[in-house]
Amino acid sequence: MLYYEDIEIGVVQSFGEYPVTREEVIEFATKYDPQPFHLDDEAAAKTHFGKLSASGWHTGSMAMRMIVDNFKKHEQAGLGSPGIDNLRWIKPVFPGDILRCESEIISKRRSESRPEMGITIGRLTVFNQDDEPVMTMESTGLIAVRGD
Template sequence: MLYYEDIQIDVVQKYGSYEVTKDEVIEFASKYDPQPFHLDEEAAAKTHFGRLSASGWHSAAMMMRMMVDQMNANKQAGLGSPGVENLRWLKPVYPGDTLRCEHVTLEKRRSESRPEMGIMKGKITVLNQHDEKVMTMESTGLIEVRGD
């Protein structure tokens, strides 16, 4: 199990591989972001996207899936997150793209009010198969402390 004490500052973790499909882009958009450029190839071709593109919220959901898969694979003692900051969609994500993540912990500290819990701040970068940054996000994560 990976605990607070095991987390290292400024170490880049690379993980994930998520293939974006047309069907999934349309399904997600139909439920959560039904804008024409996420739903219809013809309509999308007439926009600045030039073709069907994934919702930014879909990109965030795909990143979350890769991140949770990584935490589960490492058996991390995660306790959730109180939030994110500076979420940026830098480039469109298209069907056929393959996404991956890079994560770096920027700082960590023990909670003063709950010393059994650690608080970490990190930055996640999502890249496509061309190593182009498509999304960045800063997050705060909570993790169990192994203890003394």
């Protein structure tokens, strides 16, 4: 089990492999982001995307799945997250892409109001199969302190 004390600033972790399917792109968009370029090949062809593309929110959701799967492999005393900052969708994600993640811990500190909890800031980059970044964000994580 990984606790606050085990977290090291600067450590980079690579993980995940998520194949993006046309069916999932359309299913997600239909439910959450029903813009034509996420739903229809002809409509998408008339945009700067040139073809059907995944919603940025879908990209974030696929990244979250890879993060949680990574947590299952490397158990952590995680306590959730109060949010993310600096979310950027850098390049479109298309059906047929295969996504992966890299995360880097950029800071950590003990909570002043809840000393049993640590607070980390991590920078996440999602890459496609060509090692091109498609999304970045900074996330705040809460993690239990092992204790004295």
